[in-house]
Amino acid sequence: MTIDESLRSAAGQELIGRVADAFAIDEQSARSAVYALGDELAARIQRTMLSRGGVADVVSLVTAPGASRALSDSDGLSSPEMIANGDQILDVLIGNKHVSRKIAARAASRSGIDAATAQKMLPVVATLLIGELQKQSGPAIAKVASLIPAFSGAGGSPLPMPGDTFPPARRDVNSTPDDQPPIGAPGRPADIPRGPIDAGNPLPIPGDNIPGVGRRNRYPGPASEPEDNPYSRLPDIVRRGGEQVPGPDGGSLENVIRSILGNLLGSNSGVVGTMIKLFLIRWIASIVRRVLSQVLVRR
Structure with missing residues (x-):
């Protein structure tokens, strides 16, 4: 439809x-x-x-x-x-x-x-x-x-x-917050792997x-819910x-x-067909309207 x-x-x-x-x-x-x-x-x-x-x-x-x-x-x-x-x-x-x-x-x-x-x-x-x-x-x-x-x-x-x-993504059971001590430091065993690194959004390209x-x-x-x-x-x-x-x-x-x-x-109609429809046809229509308006004014 x-x-x-x-x-x-x-x-x-x-x-x-x-x-x-x-x-x-x-x-x-x-x-x-x-x-x-x-x-x-x-x-x-x-x-x-x-x-x-x-x-x-x-x-x-x-x-x-x-x-x-x-x-x-x-x-x-x-x-x-x-x-x-x-x-x-x-x-x-x-x-x-x-x-x-x-x-x-x-x-x-x-x-x-x-x-x-x-x-x-x-x-x-x-x-x-x-x-x-x-x-x-x-x-x-x-x-x-x-x-x-x-x-x-x-x-x-x-x-x-x-x-x-x-739905919000579930945290991986093996991932840990970034504010924990590094691996091997006191308070964190060395055998607990860190979670995946988020590289963030890709850099913009020219233009x-x-x-x-x-x-x-x-x-x-919504800015407060970027994962939605x-x-x-x-x-x-x-x-x-x-x-x-x-x-x-x-x-x-x-x-x-x-x-x-x-x-x-x-x-x-594709790019070319759309360009013809949007520009050429509208241009012709505007010319016809101007001609008709001038004819009506002269009468």
Whole structure:
């Protein structure tokens, strides 16, 4: 099921009804606004995924713990937490408040609501869209991650779905805290082995801080619970490139994930096809609109 089909389903219509209540607008206006904003954001996601770094950024969004929780939150659609969450998503996908205002203005003109309301709805719709993407892409991403050699090492246990809470790792019975005396020192027998050494996160590579090309994970899980996201390394693996997914439907990790998300967004034309759709078609459409407006003015 694509994201558009999901929004038009019974569950999607119920969700839109909650959006209407949250922003005190009628359901028809809310439906038109959600469709318009959803289309704009889906296009931004596809545009972001034109680069490998952009695919990594989107992966960081759809694998964040609890991203799909907003779909079942009946009371918090306009809460400060929801707005802050959506602003983080918009920062990754757009990164420019002026562009966000233009998106809201276009959606307002298409739906009939005022631009100020559309602007307030934008982060909420962004959160709901990413939540639906997480819900729909979870099984496929979990399967892909399980096939990647660079992602192995979780003890052979099945990976949870993206967004699920990762249970805290059990301490090895033979490991000991680092604050104990060294081996052979008084108070610690020499035959007790030390635990494994954690080398920490890999060093960043050049370009990691370039927007849209190599940003590190800008949408992490809760800072106080870094182990809750078993997929925290996946964006970095995508960003570095070189990983191949085996199997008849495999290929480069970047392209496989782009295909998974592209199918859900209703477009899987590859990089070149997406560029044509996003840039050439929109450019032609803008020319047609200008010509029509000039004809109407002359009349």
